[in-house]
Amino acid sequence: MKKRLEGKRALVTAAAQGIGEATARAFAEAGATVVATDINAEKLAELDSVPGITTQVLNVMDRAAIEAFFKDEAAFDILFNCAGTVHNGSILDCTDDDWDMAFNLNVKSMFHMSQAVLPGMIAAGTGSIINISSIAAHKGLPNRFAYGASKAAVLGLTKAIAADFVTNGIRCNSICPGTVQSPSLNDRIAAFEDPVAARKQFVARQPMGRLGSVDEIAAAAMYLASDDSVFTTGTQMNVDGGMSI
Template identity: 40%
Template sequence: MTEFNNLVAIVTGGASGIGEATAALLVERGARVAVLDRSVANIPESQFGVVCDITDAAQVDAAVGAVIDHFGGLDIVINNAGIGASGDIAANDDDEWHRVLDVNVVGLARVSRAALPHLRRSEHAAIVNTCSVVAVVGVPNRALYSASKGAVASVTLAMAADHVAEGIRVNAVTPGTADTPWVGRLLGEADDAEAAAAALRARQPMGRLVTASEVAQAIVYLASPLSSSTTGTLLAVDGGMAGVRVPTS
């Protein structure tokens, strides 16, 4: 499939995990891909890397400008960059709340804001945000992270309404617990990593973690010109976590 031929896509946080898998799949489908990340030293030669901290508006504006200068336009934005947080509502101080929201929510806004003038000139404009199942399902010890991803879900729907008349589609994926570097770090910090991993697998009805490539497939589906009637959608890729209940015995 090459439905992305000559389309230009930005993937934030595209140097690892879900973003890396998404960037690779977009290239495979014919897109010209720019990866925005804090380090782009190890991205493939088939991708255009731009160092960018999405908490810095000037860096974001410069990075989007560099993509336009390099490719001559922009059609697709994948707002994937994000950070995690653990603990209940009392576990994180104000600074940590500001840090996580600055990356996961305001960072998305900065990139989208910088991209909008260019997306308005595209015939296939699409934004896809990486959300999470915790936006719609209560999970223990994820209060701050859930708050940030709940905001991503809400802003996705608001953006879809704001820009539908301009021909810009806005959607999001809501992955379950995925086999990513962040989850790996969480397991590495656990007292019993094997038991913690088993618990993560067990809370998803399919009995395993979601893979980065599975989430990438959903992101690319939403970004595709073949999905031109899909906007304002939160697409679950969660092993059934949000919608399926199975007997425990």
């Protein structure tokens, strides 16, 4: 039986760990030829032994590096934009550097990666771009000022790409996760004065009473990457344990 992504080429950013890694593995298992990228060369190399995955160190905030990468690559059917950062703090805590970092990594990297992948998709007459946003784009969360603003911008970017290329056979959608158990979350929790209490607070704000898993987000990405979603574009899929209810 044919696998869901058989014959497709997929590009995944932030693939060294967390949601990016889970999605790269899921895409490969579904039959895609996956190019997994990240700036963490050591962690990324752990994917080299996975059938269907090749790795490439890539800084998605470096436009010249992106352009050089695409010169040596064939066209992709799928782009999964996963690279991002979470700034903790309100507007009173946010510096210009914090704001710029949030928008450069969370939004501008998607702009440059999508811009680079689109010509190949247009030529092929097909493609799926999937952007990781956040439930913070829909709902104000305490101490997520720069993060929420940047993730809301991802929704606008997604809809704009979808509208411009809907007649070219290209779809662009976003996923808005709630709080997901990942190495990134572990690092943020560890930075609190009381990590145990902090973890309990993260869990408590999830109506389902638990954190999401990276595999649950990867499953949403699988749907949007596959031909099961050929009539779906410009949407945001909330995979948030009920936070948006």
